[in-house]
Amino acid sequence: MSRRRGALGRAWLQMREDPWLQGVAVSTLTVALAIVGAYLALCLNLHQAAARLATGATLMVALEDEASLERGRDLAREVAGWPEVAEVRLVGKTEALARFRQQLGPHQGLLEGLTDNPLPNALEIFLQPGLRAGPEMAGRLRSRSGVAEVVTSRPWLHRLEQGGATLASLAMALGFLLFLGVVLLVTNTVRLAVYARREQLEVLDLVGASSGYARWPFVLEAVLQALAASLLASLLVWGLLALLAAPAELPLGLDLSQLLGLDWRVPLALMGVAVLAGVLGGLLGVGRALRPRGPA
Amino acid sequence: MVLLTRVSKRYSGRPHPALEDVSLHVPPGQFVYLTGPSGAGKTTLLRLLFAAEAPSSGLVRVGGADLGRISSRQVPLLRRKVGVIFQDFKLMPLRSVFENVALALHVAGRGPNGLNGRVSEMLAQVGLADKAQVRAGELSGGEQQRVAVARALVGRPPLLLADEPTGNLDPGTATEVMRLLLQAHAQGSTILVATHDPKLLDLVEGARVVHLQAGRLLEHP
Structure with a gap:
């Protein structure tokens, strides 16, 4: 001290x-x-x-059977320009089938009888963090030519x-x-x-x-x-x-x-x-x- | 300096009071021996004077303050003006001699300028200047008591209370401790020394002797 x-x-x-x-x-x-x-x-x-999880692929846009991959690319470019959209991924029907097969795992033999690919071309749309797909956005997507169905976020989410x-x-x-x-x-x-x-x-x-x-x-x-x-x-x-x-x-x-x-x-x-x-x-x-x- | 008027102190569970109807007036500058056998109430009387105990009845005044009515916040302020020396020293054994003595000034908020010089001066007076940095616990009993005396005197208290200050010391060291108390007395402090050792009474010429017997006060002429 x-x-x-x-x-x-x-x-x-x-x-x-x-x-x-x-x-x-x-x-x-x-x-x-x-x-x-x-x-x-x-x-x-x-x-x-x-x-x-919440900001994962919150929208799935299924294209009409007649809609070509080219149409899908055009639509993807257009939607990617929307401010609420972070990323758009085009999933061709071949890729969609491959994914489905993988998801079926040991049961993928169920698909062996298929002669044609029944899955459509589709767009996976990822939104900006914190945003959710509302009915307005789903409506805008549905109004585009070549769009058969718009699936907004999953119920479990x-x-x-x-x-x-x-x-x-x-x-x-x-x-x-x-x-x-x-x-x-x-x-x-x-x-x-x-x-x-x-x-x-x-x-x-x-x-x-x-x-x-x-x-x-x-x-x-x-x-x-x-x-x-x-x-x-x-x-x-x-x-x-x-x-x-x-x-x-x-x-x-x-x-x-x-x-x-x-x-x-x-x-x-x-x-x-x-x-x-x-x-x-x-x-x-x-x-x-x-x-x-x-x-x- | 000290005024006790019809003071009694009873402890619960004890049949007899520790002090009964004690009245005592000690004017400033007096040297008072408080004598009596063990259990006569000497320590209780001293404890009343630094507000470690409250009286069961009666009035206790120290330096004008009524200790029966003093608030707990005022107690530290009172104790800074009353130096107390205990038979068992009450030092901090892990702290140095310097730190133990400085404590009395430090708690009162004294800055390093005044503190260092005063502590060194006090240690020189009690002959412990060369042991300033030694831990108090490493000293002999006599040296520890001199540290306790230095701590009690360093703040130049107007009142000094000593409870059996030589109880654990050999005759030579006891005389040395008493010499320090006399020195403080010469500098103007009022001193109350509780002791049951009659040999101490001869060491201070002209000291007042107050005798306690079973809690009652008997003044010697």
């Missing part, structure tokens, strides 16, 4: 005096924050996957979108519970620290330290521990996800490696969660233990 120390300096000093306590606090917080981080990563990846809001609420509720868990963990860690340093605190009390003088180093210590734990937790989550994320196809065209990736926003969010939990848990932890003491 050769120079005047602020609360941060005093927090650092008391942390250095008790490395064992720091080890226990940081390791338990790392595990808790790793669970939060894995949860955040999964939520974010699912959200992105859902967005990819509607159901997914309807359920999305409920899922988001559930995810937020679960996330909040996890956050509360971390706050309680920090609270108990701070109480443990207060208990371990009760003799020091008694000395501070006797020499006339204010409640804030004794209290703030504990809060800052909790924040520093939580920050360190958030960095370790990010590394832990990254390592675990990298270990689990082998390329594997999932239903709906998703890939397991996409669902188990670690977005750069997750470590940042985890740091934010850690700081907030550190402040709240720190204040709650010292709140009861270090109330200003008057005569008993």
